[in-house]
Amino acid sequence: MHDLTEEKARSAIAAILRYGSLISTLVMALGLILVFLRAPASFGPGGHLGSFRTLFPRVIRLDVAAVAELGILLLLVTPILRIIVAGVAFGLERDYKYVFISLGVLAVVLGSIRLAMF
Amino acid sequence: MGVELTWLQLCGLVVLGAVAGGVGSLTGIGGGLILTPVLTLLFGVPIHQAIGTSLCCVIATSSGAAASYVEHYLSDIRLGMTLELTTTLGAVTGSLVAARLSREALAMLFAAFLTYAGSTMARRSLQAEAVDPGGVEPYEVKRLPLGLCGSGAAGMLSGMLGVGGGVIKVPLMYLGMGVPFKVATATSNLMIGVTAAASAFIYYARGDVWPLITAPAAVGVYLGAALGARLLRRTPSRWLIVLFSFIMFYFAVIMIWKSFHGGFAR
Numbered sequence A: 001m002h003d004l005t006e007e008k009a010r011s012a013i014a015a016i017l018r019y020g021s022l023i024s025t026l027v028m029a030l031g032l033i034l035v036f037l038r039a040p041a042s043f044g045p046g047g048h049l050g051s052f053r054t055l056f057p058r059v060i061r062l063d064v065a066a067v068a069e070l071g072i073l074l075l076l077v078t079p080i081l082r083i084i085v086a087g088v089a090f091g092l093e094r095d096y097k098y099v100f101i102s103l104g105v106l107a108v109v110l111g112s113i114r115l116a117m118f
Numbered sequence B: 001m002g003v004e005l006t007w008l009q010l011c012g013l014v015v016l017g018a019v020a021g022g023v024g025s026l027t028g029i030g031g032g033l034i035l036t037p038v039l040t041l042l043f044g045v046p047i048h049q050a051i052g053t054s055l056c057c058v059i060a061t062s063s064g065a066a067a068s069y070v071e072h073y074l075s076d077i078r079l080g081m082t083l084e085l086t087t088t089l090g091a092v093t094g095s096l097v098a099a100r101l102s103r104e105a106l107a108m109l110f111a112a113f114l115t116y117a118g119s120t121m122a123r124r125s126l127q128a129e130a131v132d133p134g135g136v137e138p139y140e141v142k143r144l145p146l147g148l149c150g151s152g153a154a155g156m157l158s159g160m161l162g163v164g165g166g167v168i169k170v171p172l173m174y175l176g177m178g179v180p181f182k183v184a185t186a187t188s189n190l191m192i193g194v195t196a197a198a199s200a201f202i203y204y205a206r207g208d209v210w211p212l213i214t215a216p217a218a219v220g221v222y223l224g225a226a227l228g229a230r231l232l233r234r235t236p237s238r239w240l241i242v243l244f245s246f247i248m249f250y251f252a253v254i255m256i257w258k259s260f261h262g263g264f265a266r
Helices: A004-038 A052-060 A064-092 A096-117 B007-027 B032-041 B047-071 B077-100 B103-126 B144-161 B166-176 B181-206 B211-231 B238-260
Strands: A042-045 B004-006
Touching (some): A004 B211, A064 B077, A064 B181, B004 B007, B007 B238, B047 B077, B047 B144, B047 B181, B077 B181
16 A cells, blocks of 8 residues: 555654654753752752853763753754655655755754854 | 752653643643743743743654654655745744744733634534544645645744644644645644744754753653553543633733733843
8 A cells, every 4th residue: 555665764754753752851851860969959040051062061071951951952953853864765765846845944944053053 | 040940840840841741642732832831920931931941842742743643644744844844934933033022022922822722722622523534535735825824824833932833734734725634633743843943943042942941841741742642542532622721711811911010021
Protein backbone atom coordinates (compact mmCIF):
# COMPACT_ATOMS: atom_id res chain seq x y z
CA MET A 1 0.00 0.00 0.00
CA HIS A 2 2.60 2.54 1.05
CA ASP A 3 5.91 2.45 -0.77
CA LEU A 4 9.12 1.61 0.96
CA THR A 5 10.90 4.97 0.59
CA GLU A 6 8.01 6.80 2.19
CA GLU A 7 7.86 4.32 5.04
CA LYS A 8 11.58 4.79 5.72
CA ALA A 9 11.22 8.57 5.54
CA ARG A 10 8.36 8.47 8.02
CA SER A 11 10.23 6.33 10.50
CA ALA A 12 13.31 8.57 10.20
CA ILE A 13 11.21 11.68 10.89
CA ALA A 14 9.45 9.98 13.80
CA ALA A 15 12.80 8.90 15.26
CA ILE A 16 14.21 12.45 15.07
CA LEU A 17 11.15 13.86 16.82
CA ARG A 18 11.03 11.14 19.46
CA TYR A 19 14.73 10.99 20.36
CA GLY A 20 15.25 14.73 19.95
CA SER A 21 12.61 15.51 22.55
CA LEU A 22 13.74 12.63 24.79
CA ILE A 23 17.42 13.64 24.78
CA SER A 24 16.69 17.33 25.33
CA THR A 25 14.34 16.45 28.21
CA LEU A 26 17.04 14.28 29.79
CA VAL A 27 19.61 17.10 29.52
CA MET A 28 17.15 19.58 31.06
CA ALA A 29 16.40 17.08 33.84
CA LEU A 30 20.15 16.69 34.46
CA GLY A 31 20.40 20.48 34.78
CA LEU A 32 17.60 20.42 37.36
CA ILE A 33 19.26 17.61 39.32
CA LEU A 34 22.46 19.68 39.39
CA VAL A 35 20.43 22.59 40.73
CA PHE A 36 19.10 20.40 43.52
CA LEU A 37 22.56 19.09 44.38
CA ARG A 38 24.32 22.43 44.40
CA ALA A 39 21.95 25.20 45.21
CA PRO A 40 21.16 26.64 48.61
CA ALA A 41 17.53 26.93 49.62
CA SER A 42 17.03 29.84 47.29
CA PHE A 43 19.16 30.38 44.26
CA GLY A 44 19.93 33.24 41.95
CA PRO A 45 17.74 34.79 39.33
CA GLY A 46 15.99 32.42 36.96
CA GLY A 47 16.90 34.95 34.34
CA HIS A 48 18.82 34.71 31.15
CA LEU A 49 22.45 34.15 31.99
CA GLY A 50 24.30 34.18 28.72
CA SER A 51 24.19 33.76 25.03
CA PHE A 52 25.14 31.28 22.32
CA ARG A 53 28.77 32.40 22.61
CA THR A 54 29.31 31.75 26.29
CA LEU A 55 27.08 28.71 26.57
CA PHE A 56 29.60 25.95 25.88
CA PRO A 57 32.32 27.08 28.31
CA ARG A 58 29.62 27.29 30.98
CA VAL A 59 28.32 23.82 30.14
CA ILE A 60 31.84 22.38 30.49
CA ARG A 61 32.11 23.99 33.93
CA LEU A 62 28.76 22.29 34.70
CA ASP A 63 27.18 25.64 35.44
CA VAL A 64 23.69 24.51 36.44
CA ALA A 65 21.69 27.00 34.41
CA ALA A 66 23.90 26.36 31.38
CA VAL A 67 23.12 22.64 31.37
CA ALA A 68 19.40 23.41 31.50
CA GLU A 69 19.95 25.96 28.75
CA LEU A 70 21.74 23.40 26.56
CA GLY A 71 18.74 21.07 26.93
CA ILE A 72 16.43 23.89 25.85
CA LEU A 73 18.58 24.58 22.78
CA LEU A 74 18.56 20.88 21.86
CA LEU A 75 14.79 21.01 22.05
CA LEU A 76 14.73 24.02 19.71
CA VAL A 77 17.08 22.30 17.25
CA THR A 78 14.91 19.14 16.99
CA PRO A 79 12.35 20.62 14.54
CA ILE A 80 15.18 21.97 12.37
CA LEU A 81 16.66 18.47 12.07
CA ARG A 82 13.18 17.28 11.14
CA ILE A 83 13.06 19.72 8.21
CA ILE A 84 16.46 18.51 6.99
CA VAL A 85 15.50 14.81 7.22
CA ALA A 86 12.23 15.45 5.37
CA GLY A 87 14.06 17.43 2.69
CA VAL A 88 16.57 14.63 2.13
CA ALA A 89 13.74 12.10 1.98
CA PHE A 90 11.96 14.17 -0.68
CA GLY A 91 15.24 14.23 -2.62
CA LEU A 92 15.54 10.44 -2.47
CA GLU A 93 11.98 10.19 -3.77
CA ARG A 94 12.99 12.59 -6.59
CA ASP A 95 10.23 14.94 -5.52
CA TYR A 96 12.20 18.10 -6.22
CA LYS A 97 9.31 20.50 -5.74
CA TYR A 98 9.20 19.52 -2.07
CA VAL A 99 12.98 19.64 -1.76
CA PHE A 100 12.71 23.32 -2.67
CA ILE A 101 9.83 23.88 -0.27
CA SER A 102 11.85 22.25 2.53
CA LEU A 103 14.82 24.45 1.67
CA GLY A 104 12.54 27.48 1.85
CA VAL A 105 11.29 26.55 5.33
CA LEU A 106 14.87 25.83 6.43
CA ALA A 107 15.95 29.24 5.11
CA VAL A 108 13.26 31.03 7.14
CA VAL A 109 14.17 29.18 10.34
CA LEU A 110 17.93 29.68 9.88
CA GLY A 111 17.19 33.32 9.01
CA SER A 112 15.38 33.66 12.33
CA ILE A 113 18.46 32.34 14.16
CA ARG A 114 20.65 34.83 12.31
CA LEU A 115 18.19 37.59 13.16
CA ALA A 116 18.29 36.42 16.78
CA MET A 117 22.08 36.48 17.01
CA PHE A 118 22.66 39.98 15.68
CA MET B 1 16.08 41.15 36.33
CA GLY B 2 14.74 37.77 37.23
CA VAL B 3 12.54 35.90 39.63
CA GLU B 4 14.02 34.40 42.79
CA LEU B 5 13.30 30.70 42.76
CA THR B 6 12.96 28.32 45.65
CA TRP B 7 13.09 24.54 45.41
CA LEU B 8 9.41 24.42 46.08
CA GLN B 9 8.70 26.70 43.14
CA LEU B 10 10.94 24.59 40.94
CA CYS B 11 8.88 21.51 41.83
CA GLY B 12 5.75 23.57 41.29
CA LEU B 13 6.92 24.36 37.76
CA VAL B 14 7.44 20.66 36.99
CA VAL B 15 3.91 19.93 38.27
CA LEU B 16 2.47 22.84 36.28
CA GLY B 17 4.18 21.54 33.14
CA ALA B 18 2.89 18.02 33.78
CA VAL B 19 -0.67 19.30 34.19
CA ALA B 20 -0.42 21.40 31.02
CA GLY B 21 1.11 18.51 29.05
CA GLY B 22 -1.38 15.97 30.40
CA VAL B 23 -4.42 18.15 29.79
CA GLY B 24 -3.04 18.97 26.35
CA SER B 25 -2.79 15.36 25.31
CA LEU B 26 -6.15 14.41 26.88
CA THR B 27 -8.25 17.26 25.54
CA GLY B 28 -6.37 18.74 22.61
CA ILE B 29 -6.21 22.12 24.37
CA GLY B 30 -2.68 23.27 23.70
CA GLY B 31 -0.40 23.39 26.72
CA GLY B 32 0.53 26.98 25.89
CA LEU B 33 -2.96 28.20 26.72
CA ILE B 34 -2.58 26.94 30.29
CA LEU B 35 1.13 27.61 30.89
CA THR B 36 1.30 31.32 30.11
CA PRO B 37 -1.61 32.42 32.32
CA VAL B 38 -0.44 30.29 35.27
CA LEU B 39 3.17 31.47 34.92
CA THR B 40 2.10 35.12 34.90
CA LEU B 41 -0.71 34.97 37.44
CA LEU B 42 0.70 32.42 39.92
CA PHE B 43 4.48 32.48 39.53
CA GLY B 44 4.86 36.20 38.81
CA VAL B 45 6.82 35.62 35.60
CA PRO B 46 6.53 38.65 33.28
CA ILE B 47 4.33 37.85 30.29
CA HIS B 48 7.05 38.10 27.61
CA GLN B 49 9.16 35.55 29.48
CA ALA B 50 6.13 33.36 30.16
CA ILE B 51 5.49 33.28 26.41
CA GLY B 52 9.14 32.39 25.74
CA THR B 53 8.81 29.47 28.16
CA SER B 54 5.54 28.39 26.66
CA LEU B 55 7.01 28.37 23.13
CA CYS B 56 9.71 25.91 24.21
CA CYS B 57 7.15 23.72 26.01
CA VAL B 58 4.93 23.70 22.95
CA ILE B 59 7.82 22.14 21.00
CA ALA B 60 8.16 19.44 23.67
CA THR B 61 4.46 18.50 23.44
CA SER B 62 4.30 18.62 19.68
CA SER B 63 7.40 16.49 19.07
CA GLY B 64 6.24 13.52 21.13
CA ALA B 65 2.73 13.38 19.68
CA ALA B 66 3.85 14.18 16.13
CA ALA B 67 6.25 11.20 16.11
CA SER B 68 3.45 8.68 16.42
CA TYR B 69 1.11 10.58 14.05
CA VAL B 70 3.87 10.54 11.41
CA GLU B 71 4.43 6.79 11.85
CA HIS B 72 0.73 6.04 11.53
CA TYR B 73 0.43 7.92 8.21
CA LEU B 74 -1.86 10.50 9.79
CA SER B 75 0.20 13.64 9.20
CA ASP B 76 0.44 14.96 5.67
CA ILE B 77 4.17 15.74 5.60
CA ARG B 78 4.03 17.53 2.22
CA LEU B 79 1.08 19.71 3.13
CA GLY B 80 2.67 20.47 6.51
CA MET B 81 5.96 21.51 4.92
CA THR B 82 4.16 23.75 2.41
CA LEU B 83 2.13 25.53 5.07
CA GLU B 84 5.24 25.87 7.24
CA LEU B 85 6.55 28.32 4.64
CA THR B 86 4.05 30.87 5.93
CA THR B 87 3.70 29.73 9.57
CA THR B 88 7.43 30.32 10.11
CA LEU B 89 7.34 33.72 8.41
CA GLY B 90 4.31 34.61 10.54
CA ALA B 91 6.05 33.36 13.69
CA VAL B 92 9.13 35.52 13.10
CA THR B 93 6.89 38.56 12.51
CA GLY B 94 4.82 37.72 15.59
CA SER B 95 7.86 37.49 17.84
CA LEU B 96 9.12 40.87 16.61
CA VAL B 97 5.70 42.44 17.18
CA ALA B 98 5.42 40.96 20.69
CA ALA B 99 8.71 42.58 21.68
CA ARG B 100 7.25 46.03 20.89
CA LEU B 101 4.05 45.49 22.85
CA SER B 102 3.64 46.47 26.50
CA ARG B 103 2.86 43.77 29.05
CA GLU B 104 -0.70 45.01 29.33
CA ALA B 105 -1.32 44.97 25.58
CA LEU B 106 0.14 41.50 25.25
CA ALA B 107 -1.94 40.23 28.19
CA MET B 108 -5.10 41.65 26.61
CA LEU B 109 -4.35 39.97 23.28
CA PHE B 110 -3.64 36.73 25.08
CA ALA B 111 -6.91 36.99 26.98
CA ALA B 112 -8.81 37.60 23.73
CA PHE B 113 -7.23 34.50 22.19
CA LEU B 114 -7.98 32.45 25.32
CA THR B 115 -11.64 33.43 25.07
CA TYR B 116 -11.79 32.48 21.41
CA ALA B 117 -9.98 29.17 21.94
CA GLY B 118 -12.08 28.34 25.00
CA SER B 119 -15.37 28.92 23.23
CA THR B 120 -14.23 26.92 20.18
CA MET B 121 -13.26 23.99 22.39
CA ALA B 122 -16.50 24.13 24.36
CA ARG B 123 -18.61 24.30 21.21
CA ARG B 124 -16.77 21.45 19.54
CA SER B 125 -17.09 19.21 22.59
CA LEU B 126 -20.83 19.81 22.84
CA GLN B 127 -21.47 18.94 19.21
CA ALA B 128 -22.22 15.36 18.29
CA GLU B 129 -19.03 13.55 17.39
CA ALA B 130 -19.67 13.04 13.71
CA VAL B 131 -15.99 13.12 12.88
CA ASP B 132 -13.66 10.10 13.27
CA PRO B 133 -14.96 7.22 11.22
CA GLY B 134 -11.76 5.25 11.85
CA GLY B 135 -9.57 5.24 8.74
CA VAL B 136 -8.64 8.12 6.50
CA GLU B 137 -10.39 8.55 3.17
CA PRO B 138 -8.34 9.73 0.17
CA TYR B 139 -8.58 13.48 -0.21
CA GLU B 140 -7.34 16.28 -2.37
CA VAL B 141 -6.03 19.52 -0.90
CA LYS B 142 -8.19 22.46 -1.97
CA ARG B 143 -7.72 26.23 -1.76
CA LEU B 144 -3.99 26.25 -1.05
CA PRO B 145 -3.67 30.08 -1.18
CA LEU B 146 -6.30 30.35 1.56
CA GLY B 147 -4.38 27.76 3.56
CA LEU B 148 -1.13 29.65 3.16
CA CYS B 149 -2.68 32.94 4.31
CA GLY B 150 -4.47 31.35 7.27
CA SER B 151 -1.31 29.51 8.29
CA GLY B 152 0.61 32.77 8.20
CA ALA B 153 -1.91 34.24 10.64
CA ALA B 154 -1.72 31.14 12.87
CA GLY B 155 2.09 31.37 12.82
CA MET B 156 1.95 35.02 13.80
CA LEU B 157 -0.31 34.23 16.77
CA SER B 158 2.07 31.45 17.76
CA GLY B 159 5.11 33.73 17.68
CA MET B 160 3.29 36.52 19.48
CA LEU B 161 1.45 34.55 22.18
CA GLY B 162 3.51 31.36 22.53
CA VAL B 163 0.68 29.02 21.55
CA GLY B 164 0.58 26.17 19.04
CA GLY B 165 -2.25 27.67 17.02
CA GLY B 166 -4.09 24.38 16.40
CA VAL B 167 -7.35 26.20 17.15
CA ILE B 168 -6.89 28.08 13.87
CA LYS B 169 -5.03 25.55 11.72
CA VAL B 170 -7.32 22.55 12.31
CA PRO B 171 -10.56 24.25 11.16
CA LEU B 172 -8.62 25.94 8.36
CA MET B 173 -7.47 22.60 6.93
CA TYR B 174 -10.63 20.67 7.78
CA LEU B 175 -13.28 23.16 6.71
CA GLY B 176 -11.30 25.32 4.31
CA MET B 177 -8.99 22.91 2.51
CA GLY B 178 -10.96 19.68 2.43
CA VAL B 179 -8.50 17.74 4.62
CA PRO B 180 -10.03 15.01 6.85
CA PHE B 181 -10.30 16.03 10.52
CA LYS B 182 -7.80 13.46 11.79
CA VAL B 183 -5.22 14.42 9.17
CA ALA B 184 -5.79 18.11 9.91
CA THR B 185 -5.15 17.52 13.63
CA ALA B 186 -2.03 15.42 13.02
CA THR B 187 -0.62 17.82 10.42
CA SER B 188 -1.27 20.85 12.62
CA ASN B 189 0.59 19.09 15.41
CA LEU B 190 3.57 18.34 13.17
CA MET B 191 3.76 21.99 12.10
CA ILE B 192 3.80 23.33 15.65
CA GLY B 193 7.42 22.32 16.36
CA VAL B 194 8.95 24.07 13.35
CA THR B 195 6.70 27.11 13.76
CA ALA B 196 7.56 27.53 17.44
CA ALA B 197 11.27 27.01 16.77
CA ALA B 198 11.24 29.88 14.24
CA SER B 199 10.29 32.35 16.97
CA ALA B 200 11.77 30.62 20.03
CA PHE B 201 15.34 31.44 18.97
CA ILE B 202 14.41 35.11 18.83
CA TYR B 203 12.92 34.95 22.34
CA TYR B 204 16.00 33.06 23.53
CA ALA B 205 18.46 35.58 22.15
CA ARG B 206 16.43 38.44 23.61
CA GLY B 207 16.75 36.86 27.06
CA ASP B 208 13.09 35.92 27.22
CA VAL B 209 13.69 32.20 27.73
CA TRP B 210 14.71 31.83 31.38
CA PRO B 211 16.47 28.47 31.70
CA LEU B 212 15.45 27.74 35.29
CA ILE B 213 11.80 28.48 34.55
CA THR B 214 11.68 26.81 31.15
CA ALA B 215 13.60 23.60 31.93
CA PRO B 216 11.39 22.42 34.83
CA ALA B 217 8.20 23.35 32.93
CA ALA B 218 9.38 21.55 29.76
CA VAL B 219 10.41 18.41 31.67
CA GLY B 220 6.97 18.42 33.30
CA VAL B 221 5.23 18.90 29.96
CA TYR B 222 7.14 15.98 28.46
CA LEU B 223 6.21 13.68 31.35
CA GLY B 224 2.61 14.89 31.45
CA ALA B 225 2.10 14.45 27.72
CA ALA B 226 3.56 10.93 27.78
CA LEU B 227 1.39 10.00 30.75
CA GLY B 228 -1.73 11.54 29.23
CA ALA B 229 -1.26 9.65 25.98
CA ARG B 230 -0.92 6.39 27.91
CA LEU B 231 -3.84 7.06 30.24
CA LEU B 232 -6.47 7.67 27.66
CA ARG B 233 -6.47 6.40 24.12
CA ARG B 234 -10.14 6.95 23.40
CA THR B 235 -11.76 10.31 22.66
CA PRO B 236 -11.34 12.76 25.55
CA SER B 237 -14.22 13.06 27.98
CA ARG B 238 -16.43 16.05 27.31
CA TRP B 239 -16.65 17.27 30.88
CA LEU B 240 -12.87 17.65 30.99
CA ILE B 241 -12.90 19.86 27.89
CA VAL B 242 -15.81 21.92 29.20
CA LEU B 243 -14.10 22.27 32.58
CA PHE B 244 -10.92 23.53 30.98
CA SER B 245 -12.71 25.93 28.67
CA PHE B 246 -14.22 27.49 31.80
CA ILE B 247 -10.79 27.68 33.39
CA MET B 248 -9.59 29.43 30.23
CA PHE B 249 -12.43 31.98 30.43
CA TYR B 250 -11.53 32.56 34.07
CA PHE B 251 -7.88 33.19 33.18
CA ALA B 252 -8.96 35.55 30.42
CA VAL B 253 -11.09 37.62 32.81
CA ILE B 254 -8.30 37.85 35.40
CA MET B 255 -5.73 38.83 32.79
CA ILE B 256 -7.95 41.61 31.45
CA TRP B 257 -8.74 42.80 34.97
CA LYS B 258 -5.05 42.87 35.90
CA SER B 259 -4.16 44.76 32.72
CA PHE B 260 -6.58 47.52 33.63
CA HIS B 261 -5.43 47.68 37.24
CA GLY B 262 -1.73 47.79 36.52
CA GLY B 263 -1.11 44.27 37.76
CA PHE B 264 1.45 43.61 35.06
CA ALA B 265 3.58 46.72 35.48
CA ARG B 266 5.74 45.54 38.33
